[in-house]
Amino acid sequence: DAKTTQPNSMESNEEEPVHLPCNHSTISGTDYIHWYRQLPSQGPEYVIHGLTSNVNNRMASLAIAEDRKSSTLILHRATLRDAAVYYCILRDPGGSQGNLIFGKGTKLSVKP
Amino acid sequence: ETGVTQSPTHLIKTRGQQVTLRCSSQSGHNTVSWYQQALGQGPQFIFQYYREEENGRGNFPPRFSGLQFPNYSSELNVNALELDDSALYLCASSLGVAGGEQYFGPGTRLTVT
Numbered sequence: 001d002a003k004t005t006q007p008n009s010m011e012s013n014e015e016e017p018v019h020l021p022c023n024h025s026t027i028s029g030t031d032y033i034h035w036y037r038q039l040p041s042q043g044p045e046y047v048i049h050g051l052t053s054n055v056n057n058r059m060a061s062l063a064i065a066e067d068r069k070s071s072t073l074i075l076h077r078a079t080l081r082d083a084a085v086y087y088c089i090l091r092d093p094g095g096s097q098g099n100l101i102f103g104k105g106t107k108l109s110v111k112p
Numbered sequence: 113e114t115g116v117t118q119s120p121t122h123l124i125k126t127r128g129q130q131v132t133l134r135c136s137s138q139s140g141h142n143t144v145s146w147y148q149q150a151l152g153q154g155p156q157f158i159f160q161y162y163r164e165e166e167n168g169r170g171n172f173p174p175r176f177s178g179l180q181f182p183n184y185s186s187e188l189n190v191n192a193l194e195l196d197d198s199a200l201y202l203c204a205s206s207l208g209v210a211g212g213e214q215y216f217g218p219g220t221r222l223t224v225t
Contacts, residue, residue, distance in 0.1 A: 043116075043202050043216030044155065087154060093212075099145055099168060100204075100214060102154030 004088045009107040012078045020073040020106055022088030031090040033064060033071050036100070039084045044102075047073065047086070083110045114139055116205050116217035124223045125193050133188045133220045137205030143167075144186040145214060146178060149200040161186055162209045190222075198224045 005023040012018040024033065034049040048055055048062045050071075055062040061074040075082055087105040117136045125131050137144050143162045147155035157170035161180035175191040184205070190197055200221050204214040 041218075043204070043219050044214075045216065046213045049213075085154075099157035099160055099170065100147075100155070101157070102147075104152075104154050 003101075004090060004103055006086070006088055006103060006106045008104065009109070011109045011111065012075075012082075013111050014080060015077050018075040018078045018082070018108065018110075020075075020086050020088075020108065021070065022072070023070045024088070024090055025069045027068050027090055028092065030092045032093060033062065033068075034089045034091050034100070035060070035062065035073050036087045036089065036102075037084040038087070038105070039081075044087065044100075049091075078108075078110045080110050080112060083108055116203060116215050118201075118203055118217040118220050120220060121218070122221045122223075124225065127193055127195060127224055129193050130189065130191045131193060131222060133190075133201050133203075133222070135186045135188070135203030135205075135217060137184045137186065137203075138215050141205035141207050141215070142184050143206045143209055143212075144180055144184065145204045145206070146186070146188050147202040147204065148172070149202060149219070151199075155202055158188070160209065167209055193224045195224050198222060 032051050035047040036044040038044040048060050050062045063072045085105040085107050087102050119134045145160040146158040149155040158172050159169040160167045164180045177189045180186045200219040202219045204216045206212045206214045
């Protein structure tokens with residue numbers, strides 16, 4: 001399975017945009033880029049996913065590099081509730097198993 | 113729509129004992145995956161059940177076993193508990209085995225003393 005690389009931690013101020021980077025230089029053509037986040041004392045929750053084009057939903061935006069070797073999760077206005085560990089995960093929907101392969105993720109701290 | 117629930121919330125066991133953890137999947141979901149999360153680490157895949165059959169397993173010994181029932185709820189059983197089994201155990205449900213969004217429960221915190 002292709003791996004991802006993320007910074008261990010990042011800090012942001014409340015109400016400012018946050019850009020969380022992810023490198024995935026060995027991504028295959030069929031891998032989708034998924035982001036999950038885990039709030040303190042909770043299970044992970046889905047944030048967003050994409051293949052080639054940039055994606056937007058109510059939670060965040062996902063910007064994917066043209067060569068697909070990196071991507072950036074964008075939180076447009078960070079709130080205190082966005083403080084969490086963010087995981088960037090590659091998934092092949094044609095694979096026989098549906099397990100998620102988590103790394104250590106990026107711990108985002110949000111300052112008031 | 114009911115989300116994923118897990119029981120119990122917390123559990124303390126002694127080394128060598130056996131434990132059963134339970135998970136109720138989200139309505140309409142036929143796939144359940146179990147993960148172990150040690151402190152400060154990302155979740156690690158244990159195994160997945162699809163329509164009552166095991167559909168993949170991570171690098172965990174056979175003393176970790178599971179079941180999925182006709183209503184798609186699931187159990188994780190761990191025999192001969194070791195101190196290193198202390199962790200948060202997460203269950204996630206999804207529709208289908210690959211590619212779909214997984215919905216996680218809040219987890220069961222297991223402490224082995």
